[in-house]
Amino acid sequence: MSDTTLQDICRQIAEASNLGRRINLMEVCGTHTVALFRSGVKSLMPANVRLVSGPGCPVCVTSQAYLDVACELAERPEVTVCTYGDMVRVPGRTGSLEQRRATGARVVVVYSARDAVKYAARHPDEQVVFLAVGFETTAPATAAAVLEAEQRKVDNFTVLPGHKLVMPAMRALLSAGDVPIDGFICPGHVSVVIGVNAYRPIVEEFGKPCTVAGFEPRQMLLAILSLVRQAAAGEARLENAYGVAVTDEGNAAARGFIDQVFKPANAVWRAMGTIPDSGLALRWGYEQFDAFARFGVTLGEDYEPEGCRCGEVIQGKVEPLECPLFGESCTPADPVGPCMVSSEGTCAAWYKYNRPRAGAGVAKR
Amino acid sequence: MSDTRDRIVLAHGGGGEMTRRLLAERIIPRLANDLLSPLADSAVLAPLKGSICFTTDAFVVQPLEFPGGDIGRLAVCGTVNDLAVMGAVPKVLSLALVIEEGLLLSTLDRIIDSIAATAREANVVIGTGDTKVVERRGGDGLTITTAGIGELREGARIDARRISAGDVLIVNGGIAEHGLAVMSAREGLAFDTDLCSDVAPLTGLLNAIFETGADVRFVRDATRGGVAGLLADLVDDTGLAIEIREEAVPLSPVAHHTAEVLGLDPLTVANEGKCVVVVPEREAERVLVACKAHPLGRQAAIIGRLVESDAPCVELVTGAGGRRVVQRPYGEDLPRIC
Numbered sequence: 211m212s213d214t215t216l217q218d219i220c221r222q223i224a225e226a227s228n229l230g231r232r233i234n235l236m237e238v239c240g241t242h243t244v245a246l247f248r249s250g251v252k253s254l255m256p257a258n259v260r261l262v263s264g265p266g267c268p269v270c271v272t273s274q275a276y277l278d279v280a281c282e283l284a285e286r287p288e289v290t291v292c293t294y295g296d297m298v299r300v301p302g303r304t305g306s307l308e309q310r311r312a313t314g315a316r317v318v319v320v321y322s323a324r325d326a327v328k329y330a331a332r333h334p335d336e337q338v339v340f341l342a343v344g345f346e347t348t349a350p351a352t353a354a355a356v357l358e359a360e361q362r363k364v365d366n367f368t369v370l371p372g373h374k375l376v377m378p379a380m381r382a383l384l385s386a387g388d389v390p391i392d393g394f395i396c397p398g399h400v401s402v403v404i405g406v407n408a409y410r411p412i413v414e415e416f417g418k419p420c421t422v423a424g425f426e427p428r429q430m431l432l433a434i435l436s437l438v439r440q441a442a443a444g445e446a447r448l449e450n451a452y453g454v455a456v457t458d459e460g461n462a463a464a465r466g467f468i469d470q471v472f473k474p475a476n477a478v479w480r481a482m483g484t485i486p487d488s489g490l491a492l493r494w495g496y497e498q499f500d501a502f503a504r505f506g507v508t509l510g511e512d513y514e515p516e517g518c519r520c521g522e523v524i525q526g527k528v529e530p531l532e533c534p535l536f537g538e539s540c541t542p543a544d545p546v547g548p549c550m551v552s553s554e555g556t557c558a559a560w561y562k563y564n565r566p567r568a569g570a571g572v573a574k575r
Numbered sequence: 576m577s578d579t580r581d582r583i584v585l586a587h588g589g590g591g592e593m594t595r596r597l598l599a600e601r602i603i604p605r606l607a608n609d610l611l612s613p614l615a616d617s618a619v620l621a622p623l624k625g626s627i628c629f630t631t632d633a634f635v636v637q638p639l640e641f642p643g644g645d646i647g648r649l650a651v652c653g654t655v656n657d658l659a660v661m662g663a664v665p666k667v668l669s670l671a672l673v674i675e676e677g678l679l680l681s682t683l684d685r686i687i688d689s690i691a692a693t694a695r696e697a698n699v700v701i702g703t704g705d706t707k708v709v710e711r712r713g714g715d716g717l718t719i720t721t722a723g724i725g726e727l728r729e730g731a732r733i734d735a736r737r738i739s740a741g742d743v744l745i746v747n748g749g750i751a752e753h754g755l756a757v758m759s760a761r762e763g764l765a766f767d768t769d770l771c772s773d774v775a776p777l778t779g780l781l782n783a784i785f786e787t788g789a790d791v792r793f794v795r796d797a798t799r800g801g802v803a804g805l806l807a808d809l810v811d812d813t814g815l816a817i818e819i820r821e822e823a824v825p826l827s828p829v830a831h832h833t834a835e836v837l838g839l840d841p842l843t844v845a846n847e848g849k850c851v852v853v854v855p856e857r858e859a860e861r862v863l864v865a866c867k868a869h870p871l872g873r874q875a876a877i878i879g880r881l882v883e884s885d886a887p888c889v890e891l892v893t894g895a896g897g898r899r900v901v902q903r904p905y906g907e908d909l910p911r912i913c
């Protein structure tokens with residue numbers, strides 16, 4: 211199919227989707243949400259093909275309670291919080307990490323967990339806490355960082371475990387059954403780690419087609435075509451439009467790192483509550499790297515920023531334009547919820563890539 | 576104490592013998608010219624013929640040296656380009672160095688050498704300067720502030736208000752290279768690329784463009800905020816909409832790939848040797864030919880045009896044939912989490 215033009219694929223999508231009903235495809239991952247907008251693929255969809263964002267933006271699924279703990283730790287004079295950049299602007303109960311940094315807290319943006327270990331090694335008199343968030347894409351790196359800290363005896367390094375696993379969330383969403391989904395566009399980079407076969411239960415138990423795709427327009431369009439055709443034929447298969455980068459079994463070495471350091475644990479997702487075995491906790495033998503334990507902090511009750519519908523947005527229940535704050539009191543420069551902060555947030559993507567006025571029409575469609 | 580011999584210490588800024596030697600041995604000889612060498616409190620400039628363009632700028636970058644350039648080259652190019660895009664011929668710069676204690680003298684030497692070389696390349700002199708030493712802070716090491724004076728060339732009328740619907744936008748080459756190179760050079764970024772910053776003085780290129788005699792309506796260098804920020808400003812300033820074609824925007828394969836890995840939109844990433852030129856459509860070909868004949872314009876391309884609209888914004892027609900809006904980035908664009 212490599213010589214089919216993108217326009218051809220679009221035409222085929224239009225033909226296959228001509229069913230006289232809506233087809234809802236969920237892109238699980240925030241990277242896809244952004245790529246679909248940025249490449250213009252979203253704008254090429256027939257009116258009845260709706261691309262719905264799922265619970266796959268690492269910052270957005272992180273509970274407010276987690277953020278509040280991070281802020282609380284940042285305020286301790288001995289603590290330096292190392293974090294991915296996307297986390298620093300999320301407003302917590304009492305402001306964001308960015309605001310705390312402006313008033314003297316040490317908050318350091320790092321590009322990888324290893325950088326946090328390096329920072330800790332260079333600053334032995336600081337307690338360095340790494341905010342370990344993200345899915346199966348970043349968890350192996352966190353695990354590797356913990357192993358490195360152990361080996362190099364960097365004992366002023368801890369992680370605040372906040373990792374999430376993609377599959378349990380997809381299951382939870384389908385089990386709840388209140389969001390109509392005709393198929394899943396599965397994230398290429400996560401799939402590199404967990405393997406295509408990981409999605410088989412979604413296909414077999416829930417009868418929903420799953421297609422793994424990368425982030426190039428061609429792969430995304432081919433995945434959409436495959437899903438639309440299956441929806442039309444009433445079929446559910448597991449397919450891979452990413453190609454050789456993703457194997458059926460995934461990357462055993464990367465999963466090995468995770469398994470060595472972490473064990474599955476219940477995790478609190480924004481608005482979705484506690485999902486069993488959907489997160490990662492440090493295994494026995496590695497608890498000394500657990501910031502919760504070292505600093506004696508716990509997650510409080512989770513809550514939503516007032517008026518914010520992020521919780522429904524990440525479950526595909528509402529589109530950003532249905533939030534009354536969207537573009538009014540909530541903008542990327544002055545965000546209310548994490549979906550407007552994160553570079554992978556659904557609200558941010560809608561705000562950035564849609565025409566200011568035409569956007570309203572999109573919602574009503 | 577052995578450090579005092581190869582690093583900047585506070586005493587270098589104390590105004591005493593250490594200061595004198597720092598200037599006399601390391602800085603002045605490298606930058607020597609007729610204006611600077613008398614070491615008076617001000618430089619005395621000869622009268623200029625045309626109107627005077629005057630600009631100022633401050634530079635911080637981490638790391639100080641990155642693939643394709645360093646903070647010194649950045650400071651000279653940034654100042655020179657701000658003058659050149661107004662249609663001025665840059666003449667004289669000032670240079671103030673705020674150095675953190677602990678900076679390696681060898682690093683300082685390389686940066687001053689780079690300033691001197693870039694000034695020669697851009698045909699400007701460093702006419703006056705100052706040096707201060709401050710206590711160690713974050714370890715950024717060096718901040719540079721500059722001012723620049725240029726002579727406005729006759730007939731140049733760079734003014735966004737002269738832009739009208741139908742005018743076209745030209746960019747002089749591959750975008751996003753500076754920002755991506757600095758980001759990947761920044762300590763710890765977990766991958767290597769062979770990307771180099773595009774930092775360069777645009778004086779020669781703009782000379783070539785102005786010499787075509789074309790009615791150049793607007794030029795700006797697409798630094799912070801990238802091409803996206805520049806175009807968003809143009810929409811605000813003109814009340815017109817802009818339509819650009821993704822396929823026409825020059826982007827090297829390595830920049831494309833790096834941006835993809837970092838999750839960044841190349842349009843929002845900083846450049847230091849790229850400008851957007853607005854000319855009437857009938858003159859576009861002429862200007863494009865002049866660009867392509869210059870080493871800094873080989874990849875020049877017409878990327879889009881200004882159009883009438885009742886809801887003006889920047890719109891991109893993507894490679895896939897879709898459409899989306901382009902906005903100026905909020906604050907600093909950061910690589911995504913996964």
Ligand code: SF4
Pocket residue numbers: 517518519520521523530533534535536537540541545546547548549550551557
């Ligand atoms: S627009 Fe803002 S307040 Fe509304 S759901 Fe999105 S992030 Fe939350």
